[in-house]
Amino acid sequence: MNRRTFLRSAAATLALPTLTSALPRAAWAGAPGTPPVRLVFWYVPNGMVMDRFRPLSTGFDYTLNTITAPLAGVRDDVTVLTGLENAAASVPLAGDHARGTGSFLTCRTVTQTAGADIENGISVDQVFAQATAGQTPFPSIELGTEGGDAVGDCDSGYSCAYVRNISWAGVATPLPKITDPRLAFSRLFAGYDPTVTAEEIERRKQLRLSVIDYVLEDANALHGRLGRTDQLKLDEYLTAVRQLETRIELLGDQQCVPGEAPDSSLDVEGRVQAMNDLMVLALQCDLTRVATFMLGNGGSNRAYDFLGVTGAHHEISHHGNDATNLANLTTIDTWEVAQFADLVQKLGAVQEADGSRLLDHTLAYFSSEISDGDWHNHNDLPVLLAGGGGGAVLPGRHVELPAGTPMANLFLTMLNAAGVAESSFGQDSTGLVDLS
Numbered sequence: 005m006n007r008r009t010f011l012r013s014a015a016a017t018l019a020l021p022t023l024t025s026a027l028p029r030a031a032w033a034g035a036p037g038t039p040p041v042r043l044v045f046w047y048v049p050n051g052m053v054m055d056r057f058r059p060l061s062t063g064f065d066y067t068l069n070t071i072t073a074p075l076a077g078v079r080d081d082v083t084v085l086t087g088l089e090n091a092a093a094s095v096p097l098a099g100d101h102a103r104g105t106g107s108f109l110t111c112r113t114v115t116q117t118a119g120a121d122i123e124n125g126i127s128v129d130q131v132f133a134q135a136t137a138g139q140t141p142f143p144s145i146e147l148g149t150e151g152g153d154a155v156g157d158c159d160s161g162y163s164c165a166y167v168r169n170i171s172w173a174g175v176a177t178p179l180p181k182i183t184d185p186r187l188a189f190s191r192l193f194a195g196y197d198p199t200v201t202a203e204e205i206e207r208r209k210q211l212r213l214s215v216i217d218y219v220l221e222d223a224n225a226l227h228g229r230l231g232r233t234d235q236l237k238l239d240e241y242l243t244a245v246r247q248l249e250t251r252i253e254l255l256g257d258q259q260c261v262p263g264e265a266p267d268s269s270l271d272v273e274g275r276v277q278a279m280n281d282l283m284v285l286a287l288q289c290d291l292t293r294v295a296t297f298m299l300g301n302g303g304s305n306r307a308y309d310f311l312g313v314t315g316a317h318h319e320i321s322h323h324g325n326d327a328t329n330l331a332n333l334t335t336i337d338t339w340e341v342a343q344f345a346d347l348v349q350k351l352g353a354v355q356e357a358d359g360s361r362l363l364d365h366t367l368a369y370f371s372s373e374i375s376d377g378d379w380h381n382h383n384d385l386p387v388l389l390a391g392g393g394g395g396a397v398l399p400g401r402h403v404e405l406p407a408g409t410p411m412a413n414l415f416l417t418m419l420n421a422a423g424v425a426e427s428s429f430g431q432d433s434t435g436l437v438d439l440s
Contacts, residue, residue: 043293053071071337144294165178
């Protein structure tokens, strides 16, 4: 078979999914070669000991507090935000964990029900996922460490759907999370062959470019023989093919090699770090542009014996200003921040095709469904925002916002930074937060 005949047959595969080892970065945002902005939403349950979380100074070079001390190595890449409120969760009824978790990314008041008639709003991650649908193999990924059914009463007449999910594709459509890191790996990297060499990856890349050259040659020859309508359709196709060619070239030496699948039997800390690894890989490989992660379910009663803490998290969070409870909570909260710092460090260690860091084009959000475990309040929430968002955010500061600033404003700002030009979000957004 001569080369032209081979390429003619190979051209028929142009529209097939790409190899995992050479995934294209589809529909890059901004100018050609500019990496897209990615979003991560990282949830922890039961609030924080706020007077040990809040930095001791504002602005740049802010002084870290006890709970935020693990951020020391990544402080210049993290913005601490205080003063934000999720008013949608503030209803004078029991069930703050369910309402706070349900509205965590929707900023909509959920309907109190333990039945099938659940009602929420679309979450910020899914607004982004739907706006960028078709640009990556997965519109979004949802990960966590605690599972459970989304039916039944989990908190004062509120459905378990609210407590166990933060990602909502619609008013009655929570998106379940994967809690087994090995299963998550299998879903993301199905068909990955760890035995493929760098030489084979490069050979496949050159073959794909040769196929594109052949397709463009034939399509350009055909163009002059078509009517106006068909020419417009062909032009759209040619534009897509040329974009594909650009994306393959942009891969350069940035090959997506996920390595070995993580073990299903990891301990809690191992699972969290494995999920962090998977989120970074998924963003690096452009498998998706948005990820959500739940370190625990809303109101989680996980035990932290491995930290030397006796008792269950939710019970301890009702601290009553007891010194022992506060000390145990501080230990748990500090460990949670350390796990987020692990994610930030890993995002910062990945180099993009243009020489920048993955973290520079990411916004990773960290918070909880409540602020204080005793008060169950939804104002002055603990918020960290890592990354630069493609230049939209100037990180490395403690920004003290006016008290009661809607959380929806921050989510609106994140969407706009990622190229989704929404004018409002949730039920109470009033505008953007200037973090530049």
